[in-house]
Amino acid sequence: MQRLRDWVDKIMGWLLVVLMASMAVVVFLQVFYRYVLNNPLPWPEEVARMTVVWLSFIGAYMAMRKNSHIGFNLLVAQLPDVWQAYIAVLGNLLVLWFLLVIVQQGIITMGLTMQDPMPYTGVSIGLWVYSVFPIAGLCMALDTAFKIWDGLPRRGRGNSLGVGK
DSSP, X not given: OHHHHHHHHHHHHHHHHHHHHHHHHHHHHHXXXXXXXSOOOSSHHHHHHHHHHHHHHXXXXXXXXXXXXXXXXXXGGGSOHXXXXXXXXXXXXXXXXXXXXXXXXXXXXXXXXXXXXXXXXXXXXXXXXXTHHHHHHHHHHHHHHHHHHHHSOOXXXXXXXXXXX
């Protein structure tokens, strides 16, 4: 399981690097053409918009993987350790359900917009924009499923849910 997590993290990390670099190049080109050559290009705004969407969702996966999302656990922190573990599993189950809905609806939206081209680039909106929903959602769902699995009680494993305390 850990090797799969590391493999997905490596791919997503490289994807973030490529997206950031491409966005910097595209925005630089647009600024150069608009203000230096006084001849703005029509396509960089679309490419930059697609890149921001992908950066947001891939970044959300990386933040989830590192437990960096905002959380409100003041009340949960006051509970005994065993209850904190149960609530963590329950919370992760709800997150998993939500992510699976995102994946499902992303696939539906992709299918509905697969033939719709973007105005300037002509690329498929479904393929290049809405595909981020099932891809990032599936990665986040996979990570959440691993967190649930790691939090379940096991015989002889000790205290994943406070067993043995």
